[in-house]
Amino acid sequence: MEIQSPDRLVRLAVDLVNTRTLDPEQLVSPGSLRAFLLEHGEPEPVEPDEDDLVAVRAVRERLRPVFHADGRVAAGVLNGLLAEYAVKPYLSDHDGAPWHLHVADPDASWGEWLAATTALGLATFAAGHGFEALGVCAAADCERVFANPAEHRPRRFCTPRCATRTRVTAHRARNP
Template sequence: MTSQGFQAVQRLIDLANAVRTHPELPREVAVSLLAHHGEGPQDLTEAALSDADLRELRGAALKMTEILTESDTDRAAVALNELLADHAAAPRLSRHDGHPWHLHVDRGDAGWADWFLASSALALAQILTEHGRATWGECAAANCRKLYHGTGPGSPRRYCSTTCASRTRVAEHRRRKQTHTSAHK
């Protein structure tokens, strides 16, 4: 997997988590997040990223959440194909703003939302084909809704962080211990 794919997926995860937490994600937070993921200052001015663009980008992030919370690989693949059919153009190699060569599938005149949907769908499709499954999801820990992406070895990931995984294991251990103690009284 190229680092570009991982960057696009991490941008997707970060933006989707931000919008899920703050549905009216403020401009300064969105701009900071996009800058962190390589968007140049000239692309993040109010003239280049209007309030309407920002609204559509928030909506696109929420739309991608539907795929990021889909655990069935076949349904995720169908949804990705639909997004690519609706928002992508023929792939082309691009090198700009100091980035290495990478694939673009957005239409040349695409707005922020279409660009985000096309590039995110491409990144997830690349990961799905490389790993043969959806390696993303929503944290399984109680009271956590963070989205994650994981491709490490071993069992499929279920938690957004080691903190959530540990907290869940400790809670389950305490529950079993309490059940065992109650059963022997």
């Protein structure tokens, strides 16, 4: 359970929230949680259990409002997660890994680790880009969230696909 880069932390938070949208639930078992963690760079051994699955889903639901809320509310959510789960940051090179930063207790569960790590990532991102760089897709049939670090490029959609689908729908509505 390590932190590799600020971009990785934001991607981890976005992808975690996006495991439950209008699409079917993606975290359906400890195995699917294991796959999620491995896809996001966690080194073996990754062996979550049912309790981890429940805890990670709870963290996901606590993170979701950060993408929907104004800055004060979002900051309150992140500050609450950091106060509850983060520990004093420390450097580690355990198991032969390169030096990296830890912000969760060495014995943290997957849920506790994700809470501390994603809260730190989103807080760092918001401090650098503002909370307006975090958003929810504007497509009527999508609930995916995104983080947009680009300056001077307001973003309303999670992907170009959602943007195109929305424009085509609006065009067809205007030109029957």
